[in-house]
Amino acid sequence: MTTSPSPVWDPSQYLRHEGHRTRPFADLLSRITPATPPARIADLGCGAGNATALLASRWPDARITGYDNSREMLVKAQQYAGENLDFAYAEASTWAPAPASYDLIVSNALLQWVPGHASLIEGWLEGLTPGGTFAFQVPGNFDAPSHTILAGLRESPRWRSRLSGTGDRAAAVLAPADYLSLLTSLGCAADVWETTYLQLLTGEDPVLDWVKGTALRPVLTALADDEEAAAAFTAEYATALREAYPPGPAGTVFPFRRIFAVAVRP
Template sequence: MTSPTWDPQQYLRHAGHRTRPFVDLLTRIDAEPARIADLGCGAGNVTALLADRWPTARITGYDNSPQMLEQAERYAGPRLDFAYADAATWTPEETYDLIVSNALLQWVPGHADRFPVWLDALTPGGVFAFQVPGNFTAPSHTILADLRESPRWRDRLRGVGDRAGAVLEPEDYLNRLTALGCAADVWETTYLQILQGEDPVLDWVKGTALRPVLTALADDPKARDAFITEYATALRAAYPAGPHGTVFPFRRIFAAARKGTAI
């Protein structure tokens, strides 16, 4: 499957809502790391939060999107840098006190199989922490999947961006991390986000779930616009606007695992 082309500006249009789960994750990390890896750093805005939280730490943000890394460079500094890495194959070449990942692993098939490699790169007592979306049965995703498989689109879009089974359930992450010798804290939260503007859920998914489709149809603007119109109509019915905006529930799954000792 072709990797989606990312649009940092579109992604950052909802930066407040997208950042909140990462901030919540950080509150559950009781550590003073000297060396940190941010796996899937994206546009760098959440990596900068790591530097704010641990100002003396040396931090590297990793991503496989040239567009995102270019945007992230604006946050680079004496203790904060960025580098290319693909999480599907990333094998750390040094040790870290904290490896953190924000809304990346759902894009990495079989990501839990990489946990042993990443945990091996942690110092004793080091922490591996991540959050992933847990909303793949929500209308925003099921409508998209149904459209891709519809007679009009299936020949061009069948399987494009399909992430059914992209993440594990919380108890599965807990079992995996515990079996690897970690003391793991795993939880979930559903955020009731209020989005503003015209077609706000469409605007949200244009930064994330819709990227594979937009990439696949990039050479056919007429088809791209037709798909977006069809998708937007269905999203309006699934997420009607209210008096204060459009409520967009979003489930997130979190884990913080300390290597070898209790959290």
């Protein structure tokens, strides 16, 4: 198996589907109902900052920090910075909030990129004030054609030597019931659910355009020094995606399952 470099993110590509990408966070936010408004909030994996801005709109008096390990995303996020909102570099795998330092920690579509993240949750909970909330959402669509086709291509004879295992996150996300068991075993009152969004995408090769912002990033990063190979892989992937997701009269339906959790510390 190859050693995958950290994916290089393209904020502009990621935000081409901003509405669909932000909707799950808005849905998660609607289920966060603290007894008192949070004074300090951490957004772990803030990306381009557009979702973090929703936190600032919901709780304008809170001190909010968005954390991410992508310099490209953090530069883009600075447009939202203000008196009570800032952004900082952090690796989620090593980020450790001080005990009882936050009233709310949120994470939006990040944890699938953090192998073994389940073992980190207890430490993050310890960073909450009593009665504080930890809330997150992660994709649950790794058995969808968009991902199984990508995995199959990476392991095919043509690409295996360069891409085997690159960006493989299928085992990173737990089943919803396992998240519920974990959070309740840590003493939290937890609400865990899943939703499948039937996203209607438009334009040429819209599913490919979507994955160029997320799932395809590790491959594009691994092939960044070989434009011809990157173009060949992308073309092969695009052909298979067209067959798996044929366009309809109003666009291409791209089902996307997501897993949500809201946990309140005792």
